[in-house]
Structure formats: C-alpha cells, structure tokens
C-alpha cells in the first residue's frame with residue numbers, strides 16, 4: 434500500500450484547526466467517553482449534547498448509574514430511541530460496579546466483554562481514555578476512506594470491516610491513537626459528509642480519486658440495502674374519571690419496558706370507519722363500554738431502521754370501569770409524565786395533553 438504518512442499529517446492538521454468543542458472531548462474519563470459514544474451512535478451531535486449533559490448530571494459516574502433503577506435510566510433516555518442501548522448501559526455499569534469494584538477495566542478485551550459494547554465502542558473508549566492503538570471505524574471513517582482509496586469492498590460485511598480497520602490502523606501509524614481516531618471521525622463528520630461534500634475546499638481534493646472521477650456519491654458501497662416494512666399502530670387513549678391506562682411492553686423488542694397506550698397493530702392501514710364498525714379495539718374494551726370516540730392524530734410517521742411506523746391516536750371515553758389484564762395499568766392521567774415512553778407517545782403527550 435502506498436505511503437500514508439501525508440494522510441495522517443493532513444488529518445491531524447485539519448483537526449487541530451476545525452474540531453468542535455464538545456464536553457466529552459479533552460477528557461480521558463472512560464465512563465464519560467462511553468456514555469457519549471453510545472448516545473452519538475443514534476443521534477446527531479446537537480441533539481445528543483442535550484441528552485449527554487442531562488444524563489451525566491443525573492448519573493455522574495458508573496456507580497450512580499449502576500445503583501439507579503432501570504426505569505429511571507430509560508426515562509433519561511426517552512426520545513433517543515434504541516432503548517436496548519440504555520438497558521445495556523445499565524447492565525454494563527452493574528458489571529463494572531460488581532466485578533471491577535466500580536473502576537472501569539483498562540484493557541480492550543475486558544471493555545469489549547461489557548454488555549452492549551462492540552468493537553467500535555471498545556476502540557473508542559480505550560484509545561480516547563488510555564491511548565491504546567485500536568482504530569475506531571464508524572460510518573464517518575468508512576465513508577472517508579472508501580472515497581479516498583476508492584474501495585469497492587462493501588462496508589457491511591465482516592470482510593469489509595476487517596479491511597477498513599486494517600487500513601485505518603496503517604494510516605494511524607505512530608501518532609497518538611486517541612488524537613488520530615478523533616481526527617478521522619471528525620473529518621468524516623464535518624468535511625467528507627454523506628451528500629454533496631465541499632470537495633473543492635478539502636485538503637485531499639488533489640489526491641481523492643472519488644472526487645477526481647466524480648463518483649463521490651457512489652461511496653461507500655453497501656451489500657445489503659435495508660428493506661423496510663410498514664406497520665400501523667392504533668393507540669387508544671382511554672379516559673375515565675381522570676384516569677387512563679398504559680400498557681407495558683414486555684417483548685424483547687426495542688421498546689421493551691416502555692409504557693404506551695393500549696394498542697392494535699396491523700401490517701395494513703385500517704380505515705377509521707372499518708375500525709369502528711368492526712370494533713377493532715384492545716381486548717378489554719367493548720363497543721358497549723364506549724361513551725365517545727375521537728380520532729386525534731392520524732398516521733404520524735416514525736422511521737426505524739427496518740420499519741416505518743404510522744401511529745394513529747384515538748381518544749376514547751368509557752361509561753364504566755373496564756376489567757384490565759395484568760399487562761395494563763390504570764394510572765392518574767396527570768401522572769403520565771412519570772413513565773418512560775417512546776417517541777410516538779412523547780409526541781402525543783406534548784401536543785395533545
């Protein structure tokens with residue numbers, strides 16, 4: 434492979450004058466690095482920043498996080514999505530508390546063994562905190578390297594990941610791993626962005642074949658394009674005498690242990706008239722129980738990695754107390770804010786309650 438020293442130097446020079454000031458930069462506290470990396474895996478920096486600050490204020494160290502109840506952790510995560518990551522953070526914090534006496538392990542393998550930490554996060558923590566020589570290869574790094582070296586190897590295969598990791602390691606050379614990793618990630622995040630990067634003002638414009646051949650938008654290459662499926666959710670905001678009802682998700686899906694209104698799920702849209710005519714309601718309410726029914730929000734779209742959700746919220750008043758199954762709880766409506774909920778519920782609560 435060609436000499437890569439000039440790439441390393443240009444990246445570090447660029448980083449020194451272009452890096453953003455962020456609260457998790459300039460720290461070598463592995464706990465804070467870990468929290469920031471997990472939050473940033475699922476959100477843009479601007480939004481992630483607010484969550485990070487709130488999270489660290491409430492859970493300033495690994496022990497505080499480990500000692501908290503899972504539901505409180507989920508409440509602080511509310512709105513970020515990918516709730517399994519919050520559950521894994523909590524479980525891993527308990528492992529650090531119980532198996533490592535509350536002190537973050539300092540070697541790559543032990544960090545990698547913590548729940549919810551993959552190769553990417555383990556490399557980020559160990560290189561930023563202790564300057565261990567593990568290249569961090571995130572979406573930003575894949576994009577930049579694939580364009581700069583015109584790499585046709587798909588990034589979503591084991592072979593591709595290995596290839597890119599080895600290449601990043603070679604470019605890292607002998608410079609500080611923490612500094613190098615931050616520089617290459619920041620370069621992909623700010624300069625070599627997914628669409629229409631400013632190639633004319635890029636320090637690599639004279640050496641970048643993707644730019645030279647006008648094929649920037651063809652890179653990186655992916656093998657499996659994600660197929661998405663539609664799912665229609667019909668939420669019933671059931672009201673009676675100042676009380677409402679919440680269902681708690683117990684399945685192993687992304688919304689496990691979050692609360693939501695009782696619902697009906699369908700892979701096809703159900704027209705309002707059809708829903709009413711056929712009494713397609715949660716099993717514990719019947720048509721005779723219903724005093725009034727109103728469609729409040731219709732087909733609110735929410736995009737997940739493999740699903741596109743369309744949520745409809747239906748407000749229902751009951752004329753008598755229903756008998757509820759043990760998956761549903763009855764709460765005072767004014768207390769609803771205390772429960773961890775997902776984005777769609779949050780949207781409804783903010784706009785309608």
Ligand code: SF4
Pocket residue numbers: 577580581624625626630631632633635636637638641643644649
């Ligand atoms: S020239 Fe364009 S495509 Fe190439 S590295 Fe720079 S920003 Fe990325």
